Amino acid sequence: MKSDEDVGRGAAGKRRRRDLQASAVELLKSLNLIVGLDQLLEILCARLKEIFGAGTVTISLFDPITRRYAGMMARGSDAPNAALFGFFEFNPLVKWLNVNQSLLNVRTDRGVFDYLSPEEKLVLESHRVALVVPLIALNRLTGILFLSDREDGTAYSRAEIENLLMVAGQASLAVENAVMTQFQEERLKKLFHADKLATVGELAAGAAHEIRNPLTSIRSTVQFLKKDLPAEKHGYVDGVIEEVDRIDGIIKGLLSLSKSSELQLSRVDLREALQQTLLLLDPEMKRNGVAVKQEITIVDPTVEADQAQVKQVFLNVLLNSIQAMPQGGAITVHMADRPDGKREESLDSVRVTLSDTGPGIPEEAMRRVFDPFYTTKENGTGLGLSITYGIVQGHGGEIDIVSKTDPSSHGTSVTIRMPRKAKKLTIGH
Numbered sequence: 001m002k003s004d005e006d007v008g009r010g011a012a013g014k015r016r017r018r019d020l021q022a023s024a025v026e027l028l029k030s031l032n033l034i035v036g037l038d039q040l041l042e043i044l045c046a047r048l049k050e051i052f053g054a055g056t057v058t059i060s061l062f063d064p065i066t067r068r069y070a071g072m073m074a075r076g077s078d079a080p081n082a083a084l085f086g087f088f089e090f091n092p093l094v095k096w097l098n099v100n101q102s103l104l105n106v107r108t109d110r111g112v113f114d115y116l117s118p119e120e121k122l123v124l125e126s127h128r129v130a131l132v133v134p135l136i137a138l139n140r141l142t143g144i145l146f147l148s149d150r151e152d153g154t155a156y157s158r159a160e161i162e163n164l165l166m167v168a169g170q171a172s173l174a175v176e177n178a179v180m181t182q183f184q185e186e187r188l189k190k191l192f193h194a195d196k197l198a199t200v201g202e203l204a205a206g207a208a209h210e211i212r213n214p215l216t217s218i219r220s221t222v223q224f225l226k227k228d229l230p231a232e233k234h235g236y237v238d239g240v241i242e243e244v245d246r247i248d249g250i251i252k253g254l255l256s257l258s259k260s261s262e263l264q265l266s267r268v269d270l271r272e273a274l275q276q277t278l279l280l281l282d283p284e285m286k287r288n289g290v291a292v293k294q295e296i297t298i299v300d301p302t303v304e305a306d307q308a309q310v311k312q313v314f315l316n317v318l319l320n321s322i323q324a325m326p327q328g329g330a331i332t333v334h335m336a337d338r339p340d341g342k343r344e345e346s347l348d349s350v351r352v353t354l355s356d357t358g359p360g361i362p363e364e365a366m367r368r369v370f371d372p373f374y375t376t377k378e379n380g381t382g383l384g385l386s387i388t389y390g391i392v393q394g395h396g397g398e399i400d401i402v403s404k405t406d407p408s409s410h411g412t413s414v415t416i417r418m419p420r421k422a423k424k425l426t427i428g429h
């Protein structure tokens, strides 16, 4: 391997340095024009790889909810699964980057490398990471860039490292900006939903009583008349009763949108609640040919919550998945502490991800799935996800849906984050 200095010397070295600087400046200009986080990370990784000749470039960003640096994007030949690049604040690598706020050259700073944990060493070594670059915005470590060895086998020169640091300094601001924009957009979206739910909840509470009383009398009158009708006409009466019960079901659903402040809190084992719900749905799943895959490695699955409401959440989401796969498929239930399965005491919430292999939700529909009454089903009320949203919010948690509709890879993933300690938010009041 050539040394740093060999690459940087002479006329050719000077030209290369100039080209490098020009490319870096060009990249920074283009970064400032991008608003979307995904697009920004994608371009950042791809261009850094190109400019610096790295085999792969991976980026991890700080997630304030899990207080963890999560792998977001990896680009390059044989690119690693970005999710493997997950680190916690207490991990030695993060601590070192935080304190030193400087680049770690894995190939030359062996003393620092030795100080890392075995898990960190494994991630860095197995992906041939040569440079670890902190992304710092407002004096905080907001992300980490990982560059693997160069594709042509030469070492990174000093000039390249300096340029890389300059790019990282600027890029971290662009990334921070994009993260903030995304965060604001999500907040706004959630506020908008909460607002809509509040209105529906209030309307429902007012109207429900008015509707349910006459409904009860219709039901009992029709039932009463049934005995005077000839047997061949009983079917009509049963049809009316069925419809009345359907209306009653909708009213009940609407009412539950407005009941968020009456949580019956207790210690709830999310694994157990999930198993009980799955058991309940077992006949439905068998009928549709839906298999369940469980990936539950979490050590402590308990949260403070309303048990019945939590089951309602699982039921609504699982039912949607089953209904989305009438020709069969699979549901994966995922509940884990961290990627390497270890327990993380400081985590203040539990995440449950329920994924299916159904057709996915088209983009246009995605915007509306939480809207009350939005349904694409003949017999759906369109309240399932609105109610689910209300319950999760009512506990101070969050729900996110990611869906893919590509013919080659499709399916829907619903992630529910429940805080260990319920923070009662009073939506609808």
Ligand SMILES: Nc1ncnc2c1ncn2[C@@H]1O[C@H](COP(=O)(O)OP(=O)(O)OP(=O)(O)O)[C@@H](O)[C@H]1O
Pocket: 316, 320, 321, 324, 356, 358, 359, 360, 361, 365, 369, 370, 374, 375, 376, 377, 379, 380, 381, 382, 383, 384, 385, 386, 412
């Ligand atoms: N896992 C999923 N796969 C595909 N589409 C889904 C999935 N989950 C929800 N959807 C879409 O979102 C819509 C709204 O879902 P929601 O649960 O709120 O109502 P619904 O299932 O239609 O009716 P209900 O839950 O009252 O029976 C569904 O009609 C469907 O189009």
Ligand SMILES: [Mg+2]
Pocket: 316, 319, 320, 380, 383, 384, 385
């Ligand atoms: Mg539903």
